[in-house]
Amino acid sequence: MTESGRPRIFLVEDHAVFRAGVRAELGNAVDVVGEADEVAAAVELINERIPDVVLLDVHLPGGGGQAVLHGVLPHHPEVQFLALSVSDAPEDVIAVIRAGARGYITKTISGGELLQAVYRVAAGDAVFSPRLAGFVLDAFAHSTAIGPDPIAEGGGGPVGAGGSAGLDPELDQLSPREREVLRLIARGYTYKEVARDLSISAKTVESHVSSVLRKLQLSTRHQLTRWATDRRLV
């Protein structure tokens, strides 16, 4: 953060029109420290300027948003990524989350919501759209978890989340409370409304969501690994 408390933002997006639109919408609330329109330039500039939050387009010439995540997170794990895309297909969403993004929003999001998402990611929390919550509920639908698969652990490697062991069976299941939280988010509730509905604090909601994000990144559940590898190119 700068002295003024404004998060330092970096924009990675290949459509100049959309970049200009995001700049205008975020206005003075954030500090845009740089822009890039392709993977190589993005990786170089982000590693050089180390922003708080990177707004990352999933579909990017030169390897896609994932390539930027793989190029930055090993060197600067403190940089937070918020992915955005026109497509909300599970293959795109899950792949970029498992590569280390802290949240995912679609490009039709309003300016106010975008700003809120940026602040939340800057604070280290996860941003779950209703759609993403739905995907997670779908992927973790059957409570009988598939046993940990050491082969699946080896390839691709999720980054960014704490280095805990991948053999934790807890990772392949959602707790009843997490399920409740996700279901409310999928119904269109804000974190504040979820907290009120479940009579818990907003902080507790955020920790549940962060825990789900960790499971999403590390779980070896079949559907997640399939979504993450079924890259569609549109």
Added chain:
Amino acid sequence: MRPQEGAPIAPGVPIEAAQGTRWPSYRHPRSWHYSHWDQPGQPSTTQFPSLSTTQFPSSSTAQSPPWANGRRFHGRRMHHHLRGMHRTSETRVLAGVCGGMSKATGIDVTLLRIGFVLAGLAMGFPVLVYAVAWMVVPMDQETTNIFSRAINDRRGIRLVVALIPVVVITQIFVSVLHIGFIGFFGWPVLLAVGLTILIWRNASEPERVWIDHDLVPMLSMGSEGSGRWKLILRVSAGALLAAGGGVVLIMGHTSTAALRPLAGVVLVIGAIVVIFGPWWLSLVRDLMSERQARALAEERTQMAAHVHDSVLQTLALIQRSADDPQNVVRLARAQERELRGWLFEGRPPGTFSEDAVMLGEGVGLLQHKIEADHGITVQVVLVGDCPLTDALRALLDAAREATVNAAKWSGAPQVSLYAEVEAHAVMLYVRDRGVGFDPDAVPADRQGIAQSIRARMARYGGKVVIRSSPGDGTEVEMSMPRSTNSSTTTSTISS
């Protein structure tokens, strides 16, 4: 591949296609062809390539150039005739060579054709003569011939040169097997094939369209051979080859002396394959990539056509209704929905299935209609899916009522619709962040809608809970029990 802004929609596609006027050759190659080539006041044929070309008066004076009028063959003037000779496009069966010769010499075109076919079958070299004429004699209404373009086609020439070892191998085989007549027959035919490659690559655009759309399908073996004469052609070609093979086999049987040189032949062939094999492979790959490039160009044309039909039309409509923001939003949203369906779900544009089979399709249809009719965003989240039953159709009807209600009354720009398929029931939530209301003091008209939602659900044993308070939006919760016999799809164990 992503469409890039500012980049041409379809490089390799004529400008007219990208700008909206369709490139007619891809859609109606025939009609275009005719309108282009038919002469006014001349009978036009509706089947093409035409076997019934003889229906044209072959010595018609009306369609012949004045200098060819009624002239008969004269040795001294022959040269003059041939220099001015043009292939005829309107009476062509293959390349129009016979038609052109008929005009130049005055000999009946049918006689010439029969002569060419018989001579070609008997000796082979007339086939080569025909191919050379195809290259050298220009098409009518064209000033250049194919040959002038072909000499600059280095890749095409490489391809033809690659055929030479094939000719050599054939000759060796033939001489060993003592079937000289095949060799005598074979080399001009093979050379003609080589020339055909050059012709195909260097023909003028109208001729190329004709070759691609009429000639190639006619010869292709894998095509759906609807025409009976195509079948006859194919069967007779097969029979000829089989007969030839049979003759060779019988001859090989009687003269065992041929076996020894055969070993040598195999060695020579092996050497040639080793030397030229990789080169042939690369040439084949070249040919394949060229095919792919053509397919790609065709796909781009279709893409351009789609973008024109949908996106450009919508943009035009939006410009026209610039003073009506509500309508602009509605148009943009409907277009976005359609484009997403096309890009991400592979749904052909303009075909939103009216009768959904699965719950997910039904929800998508509902979303599409309400967004188009009411200019709001319906955010859909679906967990699991299952086939639609009557009870679930009633659930969708109730959900539609609830969503339309939110669109009309809440004032919110977005409505969330969440559906989850559980083991024994389907849960569906419709939520808005609009003005809300006090459920205990609702206006009569709203009560009516609430009642209609409840009534639909109650008929199949479903339940409805409506939660709302002024200023806090509304949520309609609906649950419909699933019939036990269809619980085979994904389900969530409710906690």
